[in-house]
Amino acid sequence: MTRATLISLGSINADFQVRIDQPPGAKETLLARDFCRFAGGKASNTAYLAARFGHPSLLIGRVGDDGLAEQTFAPLRDLGVCLEGVSTAKSEATGVSMILVPPDGKKHIVLASNANDQWDDAAIGQMREAIVRAALPAFLVLDFEVPAAVVRLAVEVAQARGIKVVVDPSFPDRVADDLLPAFLAITPNPDEAEGLSGKPAASIEQAATAAKALRERGVDIVCVKLGDGGCVLATADTLTHLPAERVDVVDSTGAGDAFTGLFAIALSEGHAPREAAAWGVAGANRAVTVYGSQPGYPDREQLLARVPRILERARTLDA
Numbered sequence: 242m243t244r245a246t247l248i249s250l251g252s253i254n255a256d257f258q259v260r261i262d263q264p265p266g267a268k269e270t271l272l273a274r275d276f277c278r279f280a281g282g283k284a285s286n287t288a289y290l291a292a293r294f295g296h297p298s299l300l301i302g303r304v305g306d307d308g309l310a311e312q313t314f315a316p317l318r319d320l321g322v323c324l325e326g327v328s329t330a331k332s333e334a335t336g337v338s339m340i341l342v343p344p345d346g347k348k349h350i351v352l353a354s355n356a357n358d359q360w361d362d363a364a365i366g367q368m369r370e371a372i373v374r375a376a377l378p379a380f381l382v383l384d385f386e387v388p389a390a391v392v393r394l395a396v397e398v399a400q401a402r403g404i405k406v407v408v409d410p411s412f413p414d415r416v417a418d419d420l421l422p423a424f425l426a427i428t429p430n431p432d433e434a435e436g437l438s439g440k441p442a443a444s445i446e447q448a449a450t451a452a453k454a455l456r457e458r459g460v461d462i463v464c465v466k467l468g469d470g471g472c473v474l475a476t477a478d479t480l481t482h483l484p485a486e487r488v489d490v491v492d493s494t495g496a497g498d499a500f501t502g503l504f505a506i507a508l509s510e511g512h513a514p515r516e517a518a519a520w521g522v523a524g525a526n527r528a529v530t531v532y533g534s535q536p537g538y539p540d541r542e543q544l545l546a547r548v549p550r551i552l553e554r555a556r557t558l559d560a
């Protein structure tokens with residue numbers, strides 16, 4: 242079976258992570274433990290998953306000319322991710338995420354975008370070249386943690402080659418309305434769904450309303466990732482709630498990227514949106530059980546063991 246190339250475009254970060262005993266407050270020094278450095282950034286995380294699932298995986302983004310980029314590249318190199326679309330911004334730092342994980346696992350992230358926001362003409366040319374040369378069939382998985390103009394051009398180049406586009410809309414204020422019809426699928430969290438649709442999306446019913454509104458604005462498949470690890474899926478035919486499994490949440494960092502990456506991988510393998518959404522839920526549910534983003538990502542066997550349980554509990558909502 243030919244597996245589609247997964248092209249991941251977006252943020253590339255070095256993650257610095259600690260555990261804390263209580264959420265941070267103002268004007269205090271918190272003591273932390275379990276300091277770890279991880280590879281991170283949304284695009285790096287989806288590129289990692291694509292390679293782990295046996296797809297040709299191509300990362301496109303920007304890093305600084307410091308030593309931090311290696312922190313993110315190491316696990317990607319081990320899996321054979323192609324880094325030819327990654328360029329280096331001179332005299333810039335690589336993107337850095339400082340991550341605090343309290344006992345409930347609901348992380349707090351402070352992000353310094355750094356090189357992710359510094360694209361010159363040469364970098365844009367390298368990005369375009371990488372998409373033009375990617376082996377077909379291909380899917381482009383992107384986020385907006387790089388400049389909106391870069392994303393817009395990437396989408397145009399991808400569309401011209403028949404490459405389907407799956408979007409994590411972080412940061413939502415960078416997502417222009419006229420781009421929405423170019424997306425096959427979008428996977429906002431409730432805040433992002435509200436930012437894009439103007440409708441609250443925290444509950445199942447609200448997420449369904451927001452998802453329908455985004456479909457009306459031109460996105461074919463909308464999947465709102467709920468705060469509890471489940472999702473609401475809206476397609477042309479149906480509206481579905483896929484509940485999360487009950488798991489012990491250790492660390493929610495990168496769970497949304499597991500969702501989007503696996504959702505895109507499943508679509509690229511020809512699965513229907515409902516099954517693809519179950520892959521996303523299963524992957525995110527597994528990811529939160531382990532400290533760190535990529536260390537919690539499942540392999541194919543671990544994922545497929547969970548998917549039937551998620552599908553069994555999926556229920557169709559009233560349109």
Ligand code: RIB
Nearest residue numbers: 254281282283338495534
């Ligand atoms: O979505 C999670 C990723 O984005 C982490 O790896 C971290 O870099 C954050 O900013």
